[in-house]
Amino acid sequence: MIALPKHTEVLIVGAGPSGLMMAAQLLRYGVIPTIIDTRQGPTNHSKALAVQARSLEIYRQMGVIAQVLKEGKPAGGAMLHRGEEVIASLPLRNAGTGQTPYPYVLMFPQSKNERVLLDHLTLNCCPVYWQTSLVALKQTADGVEAELETGGNTQTLTCNYVIGADGAHSVVRKQLGIAFNGDTYQHKFYLADVKINNAFTDDFVHLYLSGKGFAGFFLMPEAGNFRVVGNLPAILDNDAEKTFDDVLPHLRAITALPLDVEQVNWFTIYKLHHRMADKFNDGRCFLVGDAAHIHSPVGGQGMNTGLQDAYNLAWKLAGVVNRQFAPGILNSYAEERMPVARDLLNSTDKVFNMVTSQSLFSNFIKRFIVPPALKFFWKKDKMRTAFFKGVSQTGINYRDSKLNLHLSHNSQIKAGDRLPYLEIFDKKKQEKTDIHAWCSKPGFTLVTIGIIQENYLFALAKWITQRYNQTLNFFHLPPSEKNQHILDAFEIRPGQRKALIIRPDMHIGYMNDAVDIELMDNYLRDVVGFTA
Template sequence: MLALPSETKVLIVGAGPSGLMMAAQLLRYGIQPLIIDGKQGPTNHSKALAVQARSLEIYRQMGIVEGALTDGKPAEGAEVNLQGKHTADLLLGKAGEGGTKYPYILMYPQNKNERLLLDFLTLKCCTVYWNTTLTEIKQLKNGAQAQLQNNGNNYQVNCEWIIGADGAHSVVRKQLGIAFVGDTYQHKFYLADIKLDKGFDDNLVHLFMAKRGFAGFFLMPENSSYRIVGNLPPDISEEEVQLSDVMPHLRSIVGSDLAITNVNWFTVYKLHHRMAEKFNDQRCFLIGDAAHIHSPVGGQGMNTGLQDAYNLAWKLAGVINGQLMPVVLNSYGAERIPVAKDLLNSTDKVFNIVISQSWLSNTLKQFVLPIALKFLWGKKQFRKRFFKRVSQIGINYRESNINLHLSAGTVIKAGDRMPYLPVYDEKKQQYTDIHTWCSKPGFTLITLGDVKEGYLFTLAKWITQNYPTDFNFFHMPRSEKNAIVFDTFEVRAGERRAIIVRPDMHIGYINDIIDIELMNNYLHQIAKFV
């Protein structure tokens, strides 16, 4: 093993998806973190499967999305079966069309996500110190001391900041004395990564619900390969249980025989729904499963952890690089805790409906659910709302105090994710999209409308003189080719907009006038620029 450094700006504890994303984002801003993990190396198990559209947008911004798309498999929706009979098809393609470049759920296992991020770290010469555990944290006025252990040897590392990305049993969270509030689901569950002799003839997730329980067949990238998740029958002991023991129960729920040719992984486990009472304490922060764990409904867990890191990293990097005031870090918990609470509540409700075997629940699932699903999925607006929620592109920070809305527009507001819109770049004379304009590290100023060339030069000069690094500027004059952008932001003829997009592609500022003094006040008073 390489010798551990005695000092670091940022210590990241945990090299799962959240910790690796945190490291990768810091590297984009020139900060070399120290990342450790108690495991011997990257996981070989598939674990989390679903990568949502919002995560793919982040990967695209990082320049690594093609690796995921090449090795993953898009799930085009879900087929719901009740008591062995087909009930409804919930297709995602049209539901997400126009809202994102990725209107589907990509089935791309956690171990592959980790490899993708590890490759990014390797290219930036950032090493993961495996087989290294945190044993103690001592917080100081301007940093922290971390006691680490590797192969029986003890090390002390002086840190400015510590990120706890070390999972549900987080040592960082326990060292900080932060409560992990919640409960454990009563039922026990099994997970099996299998290959069928003959797979389903589609690219759908197949969900089966019956009186005795449920089973979900989730696509995996390999042909005829699936992840099965189901409830363990109460008459089967979890000790030394094998897939063969649950096959009679599984067949009764599916309503047909299953020819499984290979079992790559089988495990039995309990599910929890818990959340840390706060996401930071002085110089330490919690992200991912260290901050919140919940049911696997909707494939939200890993994606939420990736977004935790994405939200925190640019703020922490700005503080370390002397560009942002430390108080901006308070917005991490203020923005992400409501997201985690909403996620826990919604997944808990849906999961309890799915796993409940009560008479009332079974009656509702048999007679009411089929009618409700067909009716609701027939509504275009419901499908769009559903996709926005599942894909996480609908998450907003409108209530955050680091955003400022000074526009009469009501559809898109400060705090919203920057919508995915096609753009005709007048300067390059080619089509692109507005997310590409926001792909570089840092803030992005986008002005819309007819603006005199002299004032555009003044804007560029103001940015160069006052924000020489990590601040990007684009102007879009009104044209037929870009009508969709003006319509989306409700910019009528003769009107203008000034939009400042945060590094995480959420809108920080919208104003109906393009005024340097007002933008400068926002950046210093609200966004906390130094």
């Protein structure tokens, strides 16, 4: 077993998807963290299933997207049933065409996400210290002292920052005394990963809503394998040990299907919670993922939200550790991510309560109101686009963040928005690329669009080299017929120009209708907090 260090810049507690993503993102900026986890190794259970487009964009930026796509399976959509009757069909494949390189929901289990991230850490010589527990935390004037236990021995590790990625029962959160407010859903539910013969031959998610309860069948990458989710019938709601065979009669009654189950790979019964931490950080300690917020599994948002918590925090923390940013930038993590978690908590709670409720009113709504409403709205392009933006998390913005500076007449795209996915024809290389590919390197990216004199482009390059070398990448897009759609998207009229500074997490931090070095320098120094 590798010996734990005595000191580390960043200690990450928890090696689930959020903790592993945090480590992977820190590594992009040359910060090697120490990661510990109480488990013996990565999970073998599938757990969370859906990877949304925004998370796939992160994997693309990291350079691991090929492996993810190879092992995952896009969902074709969702189909709502009432017994043998299909009451609504919602095709999702390519629902986000033009909005992202990945216009679908990818079924790629948590276990596989962890493996991809672990492989990435291994290639970058960053181990995980398994079977290692956090016992106590103490913040000092200079950093944090963490008491760890491994192999029956305890040791104190000092660090500058601690990331609590240790799940719903977070020891970090409890040590900090941060309240985890919310509630527990009344009913019990079950999860099962099963192989079913001749059940569904399409690639849709199948949801069954009835007066007897609900059940969902989520396709998995392996042929014939499904994640089955359902409510535990009242007759089984006792402390006796249960198996999938116990719930199978109830499941068959809800679906009106024979369900020839060949193999049960995993089965568990649990209660669902919806809770959120009062604070996402305390001093030098931060919470990400389930340690900060947990909610119902509606829409496959949980794991993705945790991945993006880490994505938001890591570049800021790395900049502080590397002495490039003033520490004040770390306050923006909670300011930006807490509203996202709160909105997600509220929306999933409402939908989940409606789906699981067995009241006469809810059953009436689900039977007679929801199906025609879904059919009507799904025919509207705007509604499908809005739905995809919500589910895929590509619609999340930080417009109210103090890290933004919007100096533009733009009304559609603003500072704080995720950088839209736009294809580009590179005239010099005579090949197609896209604006997200321009932002693939670590650091900020300056993109200027429009007619700019060559001597001023040289001045921009000189300014970047002298003041922001290796922290600010630079691309210029002159007007052309093949790229007119980009000028249109950013509302650039003939003769105008635009300057965008894209944050490392591919959100627009700065937008100006003028390309002004002094104003951009002021943004980076006074708003972002560059110190180098």
